[in-house]
Amino acid sequence: MNVLLSVALPLLGLALGWTARWLYARFQLTSAEQRAERIKDEAVKEAEARKKEILFEAQEQIHKERLQLEKELRERRAELQRTERRLLQKEETLERKLAAVERRNEALADRERLLAEKETELGRREQEIESELERISGLTREEARSLIISRLEEEAKRDAQILVNKIEEEARATAERKARDVLVSTMQRIATDVTAEVTVTTVSLPNDEMKGRIIGREGRNIRTLETLTGVDIIIDDTPEAVVLSCFDPVRKEIARISLERLIADGRIHPARIEEVVHKVTKELSQTIYEEGEKVLFELGIHDFPPEAVQALGRLKYRTSYGQNVLAHTKEVAVLAGMIAAEVGGDPMIAKRGALLHDIGKAIESDDDSTHIELGIELAKRMGEDSRVINCIAAHHGDVPHTCPESVIVQIADAISASRPGARRESLENYIKRLEQLEKIAEGFSGVDKAFAIQAGREIRIMVNNDLVDDAGARELAREIARKIEEDLRYPGRIKVTIIRETRVVEYAR
CATH class of the missing domain: 3.30.1370.10 (K Homology domain, type 1)
Structure with missing residues (x-):
């Protein structure tokens, strides 16, 4: 009996323990399922609320974008209307200008026709005038043209010579003044004796x-x-x-x-x-x-x-x-x-x-x-x-x-x-140099007389008034000076003076 009890009691305790454990586990499972169901319900509710919120925000954003798009469309439509009005205005302006150009072309065509008629008339009149001028003057057209060209050439040469003379005078005045300043300054700073010696x-x-x-x-x-x-x-x-x-x-x-x-x-x-x-x-x-x-x-x-x-x-x-x-x-x-x-x-x-x-x-x-x-x-x-x-x-x-x-x-x-006193020159060489100087000057056309003066430092030349004019006198002086430089050797420089005068004599009786 005791044996049975000793066996039955552990088994009974074991069965009771397992039953209690099963009941406790069952209770815990039921509690976890309830919490899970509660969490699930809360999550569903939260998701529904979030969904509604997101849908509201999306609708609100869509509304704003719709409003912005409508605004842009209105502005675009207004800009297109303004552009259309400008294009219409330009088209009207171009039509007016085109009409004005057509009227101007017509006027120009009329003027060209009139000018052609006038040109024909002027050509005919010109021929008549040329024929009359040839008859009156006794010169052909080519002869008159040659005469006019020759006179124009003479006037151009005279004007050019006057300009050249003016430029040369200005350059000569400037150059001579500067050269004189340099030479005078140099010569003032040097003092040497006259060194003439004999043999x-x-x-x-x-x-x-x-x-x-x-x-x-x-x-x-x-x-x-x-x-x-x-x-x-x-x-x-x-x-x-x-x-x-x-x-x-x-x-x-x-x-x-x-x-x-x-x-x-x-x-x-x-x-x-x-x-x-x-x-x-x-x-x-x-x-x-x-x-x-x-x-x-x-x-x-x-x-x-x-x-x-x-x-x-x-x-x-x-x-x-x-x-x-x-x-x-x-x-x-x-x-x-x-x-x-x-x-x-x-x-x-x-x-x-x-x-x-x-x-x-x-x-x-x-x-x-x-x-x-x-x-x-x-x-x-x-x-x-x-x-x-x-x-x-x-x-x-x-x-x-x-x-x-x-x-x-x-x-x-x-x-x-x-410089004075630096050198001696024999009388024969001196006279020969003066004669050569006068001979060179008298060798030019238009020269009447030439006189070497101031110990050969200057030559004065009398020219024929009918053969040499004022502009030609300057050119003649330049040519004579160039010829003297080429043919003669001399110390210092030689001044060339051209003298041209007009004398008119009349007697009262």
């Missing part, structure tokens, strides 16, 4: 007995001195004086110094003469070199080779028309440098060109080369600038100028050579 030198003697000692026994002393120096020693009745004559200034200077030293020493014989002449020649060569260096130092020019320095120093003993060439060269270099600085040129190129423009006069040559050719050759050996070489080549106008400095050197050369 003979007089050596003073202590007494007339010295003449016999100079001549020596059977003339041996004077022959030795003349042979060694290459000068002519003139001993005449001039008291206490001996004259040395030579066209080579260097030899003349050697002879003068040698003779003065022999006279001071008192020992005059061939051996002593040869010794003194040799010594003086050596000393003079050094003096020449020093003179060249001195000029270069004064002008501020360097890098000259010894050959060029020696040649430059020799110019001290060279003259041109009585003017010392070294002094002239130095003066030209100073003038050229000043002018170049005033007009914007290269002062150093101008100075070097001026310093070398006459250097060929100091170079001895066996051929017939001119001093310009010798100077160009030396400048090329020195490696000088092409502008410097052009200054040498063009300073006499033999070749064209290729740089402003070349023109400046030519101007400075003319200033130095043409």
Whole structure:
């Protein structure tokens, strides 16, 4: 029994426990289903409310968009109506303009028809008038046209000449004023002596007995001195004086110094003469070199080779028309440098060109080369600038100028050579130049007489009043000046004056 109870009671407890568990689970399931149903109902209600809200908002948005679209459609319709009205107005305007153009074309056609009729009438009248004019004047149409054209050409030439003369006068006045200012300013800043020299030198003697000692026994002393120096020693009745004559200034200077030293020493014989002449020649060569260096130092020019320095120093003993060439060269270099600085040129190129423009006069040559050719050759050996070489080549106008400095050197050369007292000119050359000047002027058509005045600085020309008019007088003066420039060589410039006058004479009886 106890066994059955011990078995039955656990089983009963187990059955009760399972029943209680099942009831509890059933209760829990029922409660969860109720909550789920409640949540489901709430979700459905919320979804319905949200759906209604969304539908309301959508309807409201659709309404707004409908209103906006209707507004845009109204505006578009209004714009289309305005555009249609404008197009209608333009169409009406174009129709009116087209009608006006058609009326104008009709009027133009009428005018063209009238003009054609008038042109035909004028052509007929013109032919009648031309025939009448030909009958009255005795000239054909071509002859009249040629006459009118020739007169028009004469008037055009006269007007052109007047304009050219006016322009030339204005340019000449401006150029002359500027050039005068530059040249006057330059010449005021330089002061040089008149450097005229002669080809003979007089050596003073202590007494007339010295003449016999100079001549020596059977003339041996004077022959030795003349042979060694290459000068002519003139001993005449001039008291206490001996004259040395030579066209080579260097030899003349050697002879003068040698003779003065022999006279001071008192020992005059061939051996002593040869010794003194040799010594003086050596000393003079050094003096020449020093003179060249001195000029270069004064002008501020360097890098000259010894050959060029020696040649430059020799110019001290060279003259041109009585003017010392070294002094002239130095003066030209100073003038050229000043002018170049005033007009914007290269002062150093101008100075070097001026310093070398006459250097060929100091170079001895066996051929017939001119001093310009010798100077160009030396400048090329020195490696000088092409502008410097052009200054040498063009300073006499033999070749064209290729740089402003070349023109400046030519101007400075003319200033130095043409200033009063700088050079001497023989009477024969002076008269010949005046005659050539008058001959050139008288060689032109329309010239009656020509007179060279003011030492050849001006030529006055009387012209035939019937052959030369006022405009032709200016052209004639220009042609004569150009001819003088081509055919003559002269310092400075020559003024050409044309004189044309009309004289009418009548007698009262």
